[in-house]
Amino acid sequence: MPPSRGSNGVEGRGRPKLSSIPGLWRGTFAPEYLGFAILLFLYLMMVFFVEPFHRMFSISDLNISYPHADVQRVPVTLNFVYSLFLPLAILVLYNLLTHATPHKHESTYLPLLISLVLTSFITDLIKNAVGRPRPDLLARCKPLPSTSPSTLVTIAVCTETDHHLLHDGWRSFPSGHSSFAFAGLGFLSFFLAGQLRIFRHAYGGRDLSRSLLCIAPLLGAAMIAISRCEDYRHDVYDVCVGSLLGVSIAYWSYRRHWPHLSSKECDEPYPRPGAVTQQGWNRIRDEESGVAGLHDVGSEMPELR
Numbered sequence: 001m002p003p004s005r006g007s008n009g010v011e012g013r014g015r016p017k018l019s020s021i022p023g024l025w026r027g028t029f030a031p032e033y034l035g036f037a038i039l040l041f042l043y044l045m046m047v048f049f050v051e052p053f054h055r056m057f058s059i060s061d062l063n064i065s066y067p068h069a070d071v072q073r074v075p076v077t078l079n080f081v082y083s084l085f086l087p088l089a090i091l092v093l094y095n096l097l098t099h100a101t102p103h104k105h106e107s108t109y110l111p112l113l114i115s116l117v118l119t120s121f122i123t124d125l126i127k128n129a130v131g132r133p134r135p136d137l138l139a140r141c142k143p144l145p146s147t148s149p150s151t152l153v154t155i156a157v158c159t160e161t162d163h164h165l166l167h168d169g170w171r172s173f174p175s176g177h178s179s180f181a182f183a184g185l186g187f188l189s190f191f192l193a194g195q196l197r198i199f200r201h202a203y204g205g206r207d208l209s210r211s212l213l214c215i216a217p218l219l220g221a222a223m224i225a226i227s228r229c230e231d232y233r234h235d236v237y238d239v240c241v242g243s244l245l246g247v248s249i250a251y252w253s254y255r256r257h258w259p260h261l262s263s264k265e266c267d268e269p270y271p272r273p274g275a276v277t278q279q280g281w282n283r284i285r286d287e288e289s290g291v292a293g294l295h296d297v298g299s300e301m302p303e304l305r
Contacts, residue, residue, distance in 0.1 A: 053131030175242030182246030
């Protein structure tokens with residue numbers, strides 16, 4: 001009798017028994033969830049208890065003399081909507097419409113959340129360590145009238161009483177809005193590229209409409225990043241580094257659960273933890289190492305005719 005197959009064509013034999021703790025650890029995403037919980041806890045601790053390094057500054061520095069925008073084009077709440085809730089809603093809707101397996105659902109939402117939280121953690125860690133003044137620092141600081149314009153001064157000359165408003169003035173590098181936007185919308189872009197197979201020439205690789213659909217989330221993230229320069233919260237350097245950080249972590253998180261975008265199985269996640277892989281998934285690893293490149297070209301020729 002042939003062995004039973006689970007979701008995604010993975011053979012059922014060899015699956016760890018989940019009745020024991022070691023089996024649960026090896027056969028589910030339990031390590032991922034534990035790591036995610038620890039990462040989220042560390043991030044929240046940093047947000048509430050860690051203050052940035054306060055780099056010295058000069059009140060005659062024009063680079064930090066921009067006005068403070070009380071109304072932001074994309075406030076934090078809207079950034080959560082655009083970069084977390086909107087991508088999550090699109091992913092859920094897509095998986096429901098395509099009748100995705102439970103494993104595919106989990107392999108979609110978990111790496112998205114990891115991408116966002118890990119990006120936020122690394123971004124704030126760098127922000128607090130670098131302590132770079134924002135372009136609107138002087139408007140936040142409100143230095144004493146007697147402050148000398150020809151010497152470097154510290155936070156001691158500031159008269160602003162709002163603790164968060166003042167200390168946040170030293171969290172310019174890198175841009176948190178930019179990194180968060182590209183972590184969420186960038187992940188959505190990678191997911192759509194895999195599902196629509198835009199890098200598989202035999203399928204959707206020559207369909208410009210599919211490609212534009214996948215680029216749209218990246219354009220949205222870019223507009224969020226640009227708004228940070230318009231609000232004088234960051235300069236171009238902060239925004240570019242933050243964007244690169246976010247999209248890099250998004251791709252890293254995506255590839256931990258999904259094959260590369262030119263793979264034949266790019267629309268299906270890797271098998272569940274502890275599952276016995278079959279020949280098709282072994283071939284994916286061969287493709288990623290370049291071993292089966294010539295075989296893939298030959299196998300696509302009938303489809304191109």
